[in-house]
Amino acid sequence: MHAEPKTLRLLIVDDCAHNAERIFELFRATGHCLQAQHVSSLEALNRALKTPWDVCIAAHRCQNAPSVAALNCIQQQRSDISFIQLTQDNSSAALTAALHDGAQDAVYQADEQRLILVVQRELAHLAERRQRRAVEIALKTTQQRYQAAIDSAGFAAQLRQLSSQDLVTGLYNRQHFLQQLDAASERAINIGQPASLAYIKVDHYSQLQVQLGLAAIDLFLLDLAKLLRQHLKHGAHLARLADNAFSLLTPDTSPEDDKAQLLNLIKRVEAQLFDINGRSAQTTLSIGVARLGEKSAHASTVLKRAQHCAEQLSQGNGLKIYNPADDLAATAKRGEVLAMLHQALEHNSFKLLFQPIVALHAGPDQLYEVLPQLVSPRGHNIPRAEYLDAALGAGLAEKIDRWVLLNAIQQLSKQHQQGLTTRLFIPLSSASLNDKTLMVWLAEVLKASPLAAHSLILQLRESDAISHLKHAKALSRGLQPLQCQLALEQFGGAANPLAIFKHLPLDFVKLEHSFSAQLNQPAAQHRLTDLLTLLHRQDSRSIVPNINSASILPALWQAGVQYIQGCYLQEPSPNMHYDFALNDQ
Structure with a gap:
């Protein structure tokens, strides 16, 4: 493990x-x-x-x-x-x-x-060193408890309890739980007694640490442990497995039988408002569940499966049961995606969707982001995020980027022939950053089209720009004579995100989704406002994506956000038909 x-x-x-x-x-x-x-x-x-x-x-x-x-x-x-x-x-x-x-x-x-x-x-x-200090503290605590226990008739029982107990929550500790898990695995193999193993991860634990502080986080975990104990079956083994995770071993049951209980627990924790020294805190749980059975792998492998299921819940607040077919399906899916990519390149069958980017404070801009889609044999659209890694690994991303550029330019030219002033954000992968012939090729394409070059805004991911900074700078220099603009998406994830401006002049910056989350909290509003102030000093225009409701628009307006994008405005569409005049009213 x-x-x-x-x-x-x-x-x-x-x-x-x-x-x-x-x-x-x-x-x-x-x-x-x-x-x-x-x-x-x-x-x-x-x-x-x-x-x-x-x-x-x-x-x-x-x-x-x-x-x-x-x-x-x-x-x-x-x-x-x-x-x-x-x-x-x-x-x-x-x-x-x-x-x-x-x-x-x-x-x-x-x-x-x-x-x-x-x-x-x-x-x-x-x-x-840190482990030694932690052990010394734990030893001191244990010695104190030992001294107190020695004065009572139940010394031996208390000593056994201490050796198996997590000092913060009072639950079983990791060592004791792993012993229980090994024993349950042996029973499953030897006598066919099944068990259900759940890995219970506390979502956004690092944010809770910052919000509450290191001392108060222990009080929070203690209250959470009490809530878990109250809502789980009698006879189940509940333990604190890691700083941000608990584990649950339920004998004589299966993950499917445990599902209803665990879903109720997820709802209960989501609704709970914890009071920690006068401060309120909330969290959610991601729970992965795996089965211990006669044909199961080693106990540590089963635990790893449950943990992996929990970590796959990227949005948190959910439950996933391990399915052996998932491992085979992941490998098969990658091969299937690669086959579809080759097919799409050969038969020119990628699909472009467009989503408007709208000025929050009104303006003449008619902006769209190009969202390339891979079409499956069954006619399903596969978003770029789901096939990009496979394309990069197979060396196909550069060809796909050129296909997207060429076809986006063709569709944009039709818009301009109708008298529209539409401009497009076109995503580039890291493969195109390393493509030394891209600028020459793009110049030839633009020369052959009636399109004004300033209508194109090439968009890089922040992580790609930082990892390939030398090539990103070369791309920026190459775009200047073509009058194309440069944008950065997923901005804010780097250790010092503003450092990128020392190397790249950015016309647009699209913020990471986390900056617009939890805007009902004053701290999040101040964080966003401060970042936007610094961005606008760099003469970069700010975009907040993933706007799915009108509820956060007042906060975005007050913070000074210049552009917004999301399904609240319009779902991605094969046509560019958003009425930007509505925004001016």
């Missing part, structure tokens, strides 16, 4: 933001989930140290935050952060000097492979 990946909290001290982003990308490329921040002064460092970090990497020279002073700041905060000094050369003298100053290690700034290995080693050491 594999543990959930931990986030690497990485702090970079450097005058140069480009150097910091290079290091961030280095660790993203090695599979790390990053919580990253770049600072270039002692003042910024002191502010950053108010939140916990795992590793601090300091440049060999930083004018406003020399490495010795930065290390002193960390030591004064008594923060357990591994400090790694980058050096200008690979000499033993540089290493000795860094170690003498108190750094955990020093690495030659050009030796990226050694930097990765050193950070991995320091993370292991850090985990050991």
Whole structure:
């Protein structure tokens, strides 16, 4: 059973933001989930140290935050952060000097492979230290309980209970639960006694931690555990399996038999308003369920299946039962999608849908986003998000991008021949960023069409632009003589999203969906307003997508959003027939 990946909290001290982003990308490329921040002064460092970090990497020279002073700041905060000094050369003298100053290690700034290995080693050491402190605290708590228990007649029973109990929630702990799970697996194999295993994940746990604080989150988990106990069958084994997850083992039943109970639990938690030290908190659950039976795999594999089902519920607040056919279907579906992609390219059978992007404060723009669809043999539309990974893996994304560009330009030309001033947002994949001949090809296509070039707005994903920044800059330069514009979608997911403006002039920025979620909360409104203020200073126009109701329009208006998009305005359509005049009324 594999543990959930931990986030690497990485702090970079450097005058140069480009150097910091290079290091961030280095660790993203090695599979790390990053919580990253770049600072270039002692003042910024002191502010950053108010939140916990795992590793601090300091440049060999930083004018406003020399490495010795930065290390002193960390030591004064008594923060357990591994400090790694980058050096200008690979000499033993540089290493000795860094170690003498108190750094955990020093690495030659050009030796990226050694930097990765050193950070991995320091993370292991850090985990050991933190685990040791946690064990020491737990040991102290256990000793106190042991002393109290020794004064009572039930000492042995209490001691057994403590060894199997989670100290925060009072539920079974992970170790005890895994023992129960192994025993249930043996019973299922040896005597045919089935059981249902549920992995219960608390949705948006990291946001709850930020909202409540580390101390109050334990009180929240305690209240949630009480609610779970009240609504589950007697005889079921309920445990706290991880920081953000519980597990439930119900003997003599199946996932299907457990379904009604678990769905009721999901509804109950969704409706519950938790009062934590006078502050209100709400959450939802994602529950994955798997079966322990005579022919089941090892217990750890069954647990992994239940966990995977829970994690597949990307929207949260739901239940998924493991189906063995899903594993086979996923492999088969990928092969099926690739076959459809080849067929669509060969027979020119992709389909373009269009969705309007409307100015919230009125204006003359007639904007649409192009939404390429793959049509299945049964006539179903498969959105780009569902086939893009397969296309990239098979080397087909570049061809698909050109097909979309060519056909979008043809349809847009028809709009302009009718006297309309329509402009299109056309998505590009990361494959096109690496296509050195794309600009030459696009120039020829535009030359052969009656279309004004400024009618095209090429749209990149933020993650693609950051991962292929050099190629994105080349694309931006290539678009200038063609008078095409550039847009970024899914904006806001990077550690420092505004840093992209140092490299790319962006005409439009489409925000990540999370920025428009929970706008009924003042904190979310302030967050959106602050971001929009910074965006508009960069002369970029802002777009908020996924607007499905009118309820959040007043908040978007007050925040200063310039454009909106979503099914509230119009569903994606094969035609561009939205009445933009309605918006001017």
